[in-house]
Amino acid sequence: MIDYHYFLNYYYQLPVVLKWVWITIIVLSIVVFLLIVFLKLLRLKLRRNEKITSEYQDKYEALIVAYLYSDIENEEATEEQKSIIKKIKSSIKDDFKRDIIVAILMRLRNEISGEMADTIQDLYLETGLVNSAKSKLKSDEWYVVSKGIRELTQFHVKEIHTEVEKLVNHKNREVRKQSQLYLINLFGFEGLNFLENLTTPLSEWDQIQLLEILQRFSNQKISDVTKWLASSNDTVVSFALKLVKIYNLYGVKEKLLILFKNHPNKEVKIETIQVLSNLQIVEAKEVIKENFETLSKEEQITFFKAFEDLFDIEDKDFLLQNIQHKIFDIKFISLKILKRLDTPLLLKLPTASSDLEYTKIVKFLQTH
Amino acid sequence: MDPKTVHTLILIFHYLFLVYTVAVITSYVVLSIISAKETVEYKKKNSFVNYSEILSSSISPSISIIAPAYNESLNIIENVRSLLSSHYVNYNVIIVNDGSTDNSLEKLIEAYDLVKIDYLINEQIITKPLREGIFKSTNPAFEKLIVVDKENGGKADALNMGLNISNNEYVACIDVDCLLLEDALQKMIKPFLEATSVKVIATGGVIRIANSCVIKDGKLIDINLPNSLMEIAQILEYLRSFLLGRMAWSRLNGLLVISGAFGLFDKRIAIDVGGYDTTTVGEDMEIIVRMRRFMEDKKEKYKVAYIPDPLCWTEAPDNYKTLISQRNRWTRGTIETLKKHRKIGFNSKYRSLGLLSYPYWFFFERMAPIVELAGIIYFAILVALDYVRWDYALAFFVAAYLFTLTFTIVAIFSEELTYHQYKKKGTGFKLLVTTILEPFILHPFILYAAIIGNIDYYFNKNKKWGKMTRKGLVKSKNYQDN
Numbered sequence: 001m002i003d004y005h006y007f008l009n010y011y012y013q014l015p016v017v018l019k020w021v022w023i024t025i026i027v028l029s030i031v032v033f034l035l036i037v038f039l040k041l042l043r044l045k046l047r048r049n050e051k052i053t054s055e056y057q058d059k060y061e062a063l064i065v066a067y068l069y070s071d072i073e074n075e076e077a078t079e080e081q082k083s084i085i086k087k088i089k090s091s092i093k094d095d096f097k098r099d100i101i102v103a104i105l106m107r108l109r110n111e112i113s114g115e116m117a118d119t120i121q122d123l124y125l126e127t128g129l130v131n132s133a134k135s136k137l138k139s140d141e142w143y144v145v146s147k148g149i150r151e152l153t154q155f156h157v158k159e160i161h162t163e164v165e166k167l168v169n170h171k172n173r174e175v176r177k178q179s180q181l182y183l184i185n186l187f188g189f190e191g192l193n194f195l196e197n198l199t200t201p202l203s204e205w206d207q208i209q210l211l212e213i214l215q216r217f218s219n220q221k222i223s224d225v226t227k228w229l230a231s232s233n234d235t236v237v238s239f240a241l242k243l244v245k246i247y248n249l250y251g252v253k254e255k256l257l258i259l260f261k262n263h264p265n266k267e268v269k270i271e272t273i274q275v276l277s278n279l280q281i282v283e284a285k286e287v288i289k290e291n292f293e294t295l296s297k298e299e300q301i302t303f304f305k306a307f308e309d310l311f312d313i314e315d316k317d318f319l320l321q322n323i324q325h326k327i328f329d330i331k332f333i334s335l336k337i338l339k340r341l342d343t344p345l346l347l348k349l350p351t352a353s354s355d356l357e358y359t360k361i362v363k364f365l366q367t368h
Numbered sequence: 369m370d371p372k373t374v375h376t377l378i379l380i381f382h383y384l385f386l387v388y389t390v391a392v393i394t395s396y397v398v399l400s401i402i403s404a405k406e407t408v409e410y411k412k413k414n415s416f417v418n419y420s421e422i423l424s425s426s427i428s429p430s431i432s433i434i435a436p437a438y439n440e441s442l443n444i445i446e447n448v449r450s451l452l453s454s455h456y457v458n459y460n461v462i463i464v465n466d467g468s469t470d471n472s473l474e475k476l477i478e479a480y481d482l483v484k485i486d487y488l489i490n491e492q493i494i495t496k497p498l499r500e501g502i503f504k505s506t507n508p509a510f511e512k513l514i515v516v517d518k519e520n521g522g523k524a525d526a527l528n529m530g531l532n533i534s535n536n537e538y539v540a541c542i543d544v545d546c547l548l549l550e551d552a553l554q555k556m557i558k559p560f561l562e563a564t565s566v567k568v569i570a571t572g573g574v575i576r577i578a579n580s581c582v583i584k585d586g587k588l589i590d591i592n593l594p595n596s597l598m599e600i601a602q603i604l605e606y607l608r609s610f611l612l613g614r615m616a617w618s619r620l621n622g623l624l625v626i627s628g629a630f631g632l633f634d635k636r637i638a639i640d641v642g643g644y645d646t647t648t649v650g651e652d653m654e655i656i657v658r659m660r661r662f663m664e665d666k667k668e669k670y671k672v673a674y675i676p677d678p679l680c681w682t683e684a685p686d687n688y689k690t691l692i693s694q695r696n697r698w699t700r701g702t703i704e705t706l707k708k709h710r711k712i713g714f715n716s717k718y719r720s721l722g723l724l725s726y727p728y729w730f731f732f733e734r735m736a737p738i739v740e741l742a743g744i745i746y747f748a749i750l751v752a753l754d755y756v757r758w759d760y761a762l763a764f765f766v767a768a769y770l771f772t773l774t775f776t777i778v779a780i781f782s783e784e785l786t787y788h789q790y791k792k793k794g795t796g797f798k799l800l801v802t803t804i805l806e807p808f809i810l811h812p813f814i815l816y817a818a819i820i821g822n823i824d825y826y827f828n829k830n831k832k833w834g835k836m837t838r839k840g841l842v843k844s845k846n847y848q849d850n
Contacts, residue, residue, distance in 0.1 A: 010759075017386065021763045028770035035777040036800060042784050043796045143412050150416060174416055201564035208425045208561070209418070235564065242427060328490045361488060368486045 056100045063087060064104055068119050088127045102129060106154045124155045137163055142172035149178040153185050161186065168194045177206055184210050188217045195228050195236050202235040211242060222247050229255050234265045241268070245275045253281055260287065269295075270302045277306035285310055289318055297327060304333040311337045316345075323349070324358050332361050339365050381746070388739055389768070392732055396775055402616035407676055407786055410615075414677075419554045422456075422561075429537045429561070431459040431553055431632070434530030435544040436523050441470040445479045447544050450586025452512060456553035460512045462530045463544065465499075467520025473500060476515050481507040493528040493643035496521035502533070523628070524644035524651040531643050534635060542630045545683060547578055547588060552679035556632040559673035566669040569659050570633045572618075572626030573674075574610045576789070577603045578681035588681055593795050598691070600802040601810035602684045608779040611676060611786070618674030622725035624660075626672065628652030630680035637662065648708070650701015657709045664718050678787055692817040699821025702734050737818035769807060776803045 011022060067084040092098040109120050124130055129151075136148025137160070149167070152160055167179035180202075183191035192214075195202075202210075228240035229252060237259070244252055256279075260272045276284035288295075288303050295303065304322075311319065315337075322334040339346040347366055353359050422428050433451055437444060444463075451461045465473050476482060482503035489498075500517035518529055527541050538557065542548065552573065560568045579599045582590035593600055617623040628651065641662045644651045656672060663670040685691040706713070706729060713730060715722035750756045780799055783789065790799065802809075 018760055018763060021767050024767050025763065025770060028767065028774055032770055032773050032777065035774065035781065039777060039781060039784065039796060039800070042781070046784065046788055047791070047793075146416055174413055178416065203562045203564050204429075205422070205558060205561035208422055208427060211427065212425050246427075328492070332488065332490070364486075364488045 053100060056097060057104065060088070060091070060097075060101050061104050064101075064108065064120075064123065067123055068108075068116055085123070085126050088123075092127060092129060092132070098129070098132070101127075102151060105129075106151070109154055121155055130155065130157055133157070134160055137167075142170075142175050145170075146172075146174045146178045149175070149182050153178070153182040156186055158186050165194060168198060169200050173200075176200055177209075180206065180210065181213065184213050188219065189214065189222050192223060192228075195231070195239065198231075198233055198236055201233070202239055204238075207235070207239045207242060210239070211246060215246075220247065222249070225249060226252055226255050229259060234268055237263070237265075237268050238271055241271045241275050245278050248279060250279055250281075253279070253284075256281070257284060257287055260284070261291070266296055266298065269299055273299060273302045274306050277310060280310060282310060285315075289315075292318075300325075301327060301329050304330050308333055308337060311341070313341050316341065324353070324355050328357050328361075331355075331358055335361050335365055385739075385743060388731075392736070393771055395728065395732060396612075399616040400612045400775070400778055402619050403612045404782060406615045406619040407611065407782065410676055411786055417558070419551055422554050422557070425457070428456070428458045428554075429557060430535075431456065431538045431540055431557065432530065432534035432536040432635075433459060433461045433540045433542060433548075433553075434464065434527055434534065435461065435542050436464045436466050436526030436530070437468065437472055437544040438466045438520070438523075438526075439468045439470045439472065440544055441468070441472040441475055443545060444472050444475055446586060448476065448480070448513065450547055451542075451544075452510065453550060453586050454548065454553050455550045456557075458536075459553060460514060460534075460536065462514045462516060462533055464526040464529050465515060465517045466522070466526040467496070467499060467518060473515070473517050477503065480505045480510045480513055480515075482513075482515055487533070489532050491532055492639050493532055495525050495529045495532065522646055524646040524648070527651070528643040528646070531635060531639055537635060538632055539635045539638065540630070540632045541628070542680070543628065543682065546575075546629050547583060547586065547681040548630065549588065549679050549681075552630075553632075555675055555677055555679060559671075559675070560632070560634070563671065563673075566671045567663070568634070568671050568673050569637050569663060570626055570631055570656060571673040571675060572614065572623065573630050573632075573679040574614075574676055575606060575627045575629045576678045576681045577606055577684040579684055579686060581681065583681075591789050592792070593790060593798050594686070596686060597802050597805060597809055598688065599684060599686055600798060601806040602691075604776050604779065604799065604802060604806055605810065606684075607783050608776060611782045612775070612779050614674050615676055617725070618672070620720065620724065621671050622720050622728075623672040623674055624657055624725050624729055625653040626656050626674075627680075629682050633659075645708075648701060648704040649697045650705050653701055654705040654708065657705055657712070660721055661709060661712060661718070664712075664721055676786065678789060688813055692813060692820070695814050695817035696821040696824060699737070699818045700825045702729070703822065703825050706730055706734050737815055738822065740815055741819055772807050773803060776806065 011019065014022070063084050067081050070078050070080045070084075088101060092101060105120055105124055109117060112120065133148045133151040133155075134157075136144045136151075139145050139148070145167070149164060152164070161183065164179045164182045167175050168183070170176045170179065180194060183194050185191075222243060225240045225243050228236050229244075231237050231240070241256075241259075243249065244256070256272055256276055260269060260276065263269055263272065273284075273288065276288075285307055288307070292300065292303070319334045319338050319341075322330050323338070325331050325334065335346065335349075338349075346362070349362050349366075351359055351362050351366070353362075433454075435447075435451060437447075440447065448461065448463060451463075463476065465476070482505055484501045485504045487502040496519040498516070498518050503515040503517070505511060505513050514533065516529055516533055518526070521529075530541070531539060538560065540553065540556065556571045556573055559571050577594075577599065578588070579596075580592040580594040581588060582592065593603070614623060631652070633655075637659055638655065641655070641658045643655075645654045645658070648654050660670070660672065685694055706726070709726075712718045712722045713726040718726075747756070747761070777800075780796075780803070790796070
């Protein structure tokens with residue numbers, strides 16, 4: 001039999017530090033034991049969940065497909081459809097099953113178009129799934145709210161738009177993003193009106209997503225972007241510039257020139273230069289040339305790169321002024337354009353210079 | 369010295385060890401808690417992300433993958449094919465053949481229909497000169513590929529050549545033998561594009577060990593645990609480091625290292641700081657510290673981001689000799705970087721970089737092997753003098769061992785709850801067995817390598833990179849068996 005008194009006596013005579021070490025050992029032993037047990041259970045649960053999820057997926061997918069193919073011509077729900085709705089309604093009380101059903105409906109909604117897609121939509125509404133998605137918007141958890149908006153977006157639930165619109169400036173970035181995606185997915189270019197009230201930044205990532213969605217719409221009639229170009233939110237201006245570039249909005253030429261001259265943000269100015277070149281606004285070249293010395297290094301490089309194809313023989317003097325510019329890219333592009341415009345002139349240029357980069361470029365262009 | 373003073377000094381020495389140990393353990397616990405919170409948050413956020421939109425977008429930013437290669441002819445063709453199979457749209461691949469003495473270049477020319485092109489390099493960073501020149505493919509299928517053949521100058525020099533050649537906004541610096549998942553670039557670029565109030569200067573990804581995994585046509589087909597305990601122990605070590613350590617440092621914006629195997633950088637800043645340092649063997653850590661220092665000096669808000677997704681798979685050493693050589697180099701790299709940037713340490717001007725990251729790395733990474741060795745020597749002296757209270761010593765050993773077990777099992781837990789990569793039956797048991805054995809089969813060798821690294825740093829200055837013999841991932845045994 002174990003003599004516990006021996007251990008207790010041993011423990012009591014230990015220094016304080018050692019007492020703590022033994023307490024730590026006992027605590028850690030229990031923790032390690034529990035972690036090993038939980039790890040085993042976790043792995044079992046994960047494996048079982050994968051299996052159950054797969055089984056439920058098959059089961060509900062079969063049910064939904066049966067619903068879709070059950071007398072699609074008839075406007076009234078058939079008995080089979082009613083029975084399927086009943087089964088789904090009872091299943092969605094369980095969150096785990098609900099998530100599986102919603103995921104299947106979302107996937108099918110994305111894969112199928114036409115009447116079938118409308119039928120999926122009807123099923124979503126009939127089963128009451130829409131109500132739980134709407135109720136998620138009132139949650140305090142950003143994750144729940146975002147999930148709710150995403151679901152409503154996927155199932156094109158438009159009637160909730162006033163509530164969603166209020167979330168475009170939400171303190172959580174994901175909620176903001178989902179609400180913006182909702183508005184664009186469901187209302188196309190009209191949905192962009194949220195930009196007028198946007199006080200929070202619209203990241204490059206968000207902008208790319210919104211632009212990609214906009215390009216899917218068959219109706220490419222874009223609303224007036226001038227108010228966004230004048231926004232106090234620089235990211236809105238940047239987004240508007242991308243719209244101008246993608247949709248070739250020549251009408252805002254004057255606004256672009258004002259933006260180039262007056263906007264304090266360097267990034268916005270750089271983007272403006274790129275858009276001006278993209279729209280091939282030749283008069284912009286003269287304006288930028290006039291202001292060239294006042295531009296930042298990045299703006300100067302952008303100008304040369306963007307306007308490379310728009311330079312003509314009239315610009316020869318300007319180019320010659322820059323063949324020994326301190327920035328390599330500017331030197332190289334100036335000399336490259338000169339070669340295109342007036343090869344004999346380039347060949348006559350002196351190869352010896354204290355500027356070694358210049359020498360290297362001239363020699364390269366003269367021989368290649 | 370009178371015996372009482374000696375006794376007091378010994379007591380102080382004991383308590384210093386105790387304080388150090390408690391500080392290490394506390395830091396690990398704190399980092400684990402922060403990591404767990406951050407990983408959960410990341411997983412939640414990521415569940416909303418649709419990466420397909422960035423893929424097809426014409427305005428997605430341009431990326432260059434720079435992969436230095438030295439005598440990699442065994443697998444170079446397959447490795448390049450893997451790099452060319454990314455799903456990202458706007459990218460190119462720059463292979464820098466760093467003076468290989470094998471037939472890497474000839475193999476590349478033949479396999480990818482390469483021809484020499486005229487290319488004027490903007491030599492913003494000084495590198496070793498070109499050897500055969502720059503090549504591009506005549507086959508449109510490989511239009512994204514650029515091969516640069518230059519004189520040997522080491523990995524950092526080859527990466528610098530890639531930085532000079534690249535015309536893109538971002539550069540992904542990777543080891544040529546790494547297997548990059550197809551969606552790796554869009555995941556890595558996301559932090560750069562999402563940031564609005566700070567400038568993201570670099571993003572690091574998780575490196576996973578691919579030994580024994582099945583890889584076909586540059587794609588990861590099946591994830592397996594290796595048979596060797598030493599290789600599994602390295603998997604555990606990587607899980608601890610990447611899932612529990614770096615995630616927390618990223619949250620604290622104190623990440624000092626991005627693995628040289630895979631990292632994405634803002635090219636402009638990488639060039640502005642002068643590119644990779646060719647005089648250190650820890651160039652991956654050094655460039656991050658220098659970029660951070662540069663941003664701190666400019667007083668610009670910045671971040672070094674981190675992605676916990678398993679995006680890059682690499683071959684880990686499968687024998688102790690290679691392992692020791694690798695860890696020896698890591699140790700020297702850490703010492704060199706911390707020494708070079710000692711101005712940052714404990715300097716309030718550098719805020720959390722100077723007051724948190726640097727001291728942590730100095731005390732708990734750079735000094736750890738020295739403290740441990742000092743402890744072992746001191747213990748040996750006590751044993752020799754018969755001054756050891758064995759019951760006390762045993763209690764400390766058991767406590768330290770149990771803490772190691774706890775920490776490793778928490779790392780496995782974290783992996784299971786997030787990415788659950790090791791799904792097969794029996795792998796959980798294998799991981800647990802290795803967890804129990806790791807302090808005996810891996811740690812002593814890592815300690816040895818770190819001590820040798822310190823000795824080499826101070827007494828063998830000529831020592832550079834060790835040799836890592838690649839067996840190659842593409843023809844893994846399992847795949848051949850299958």
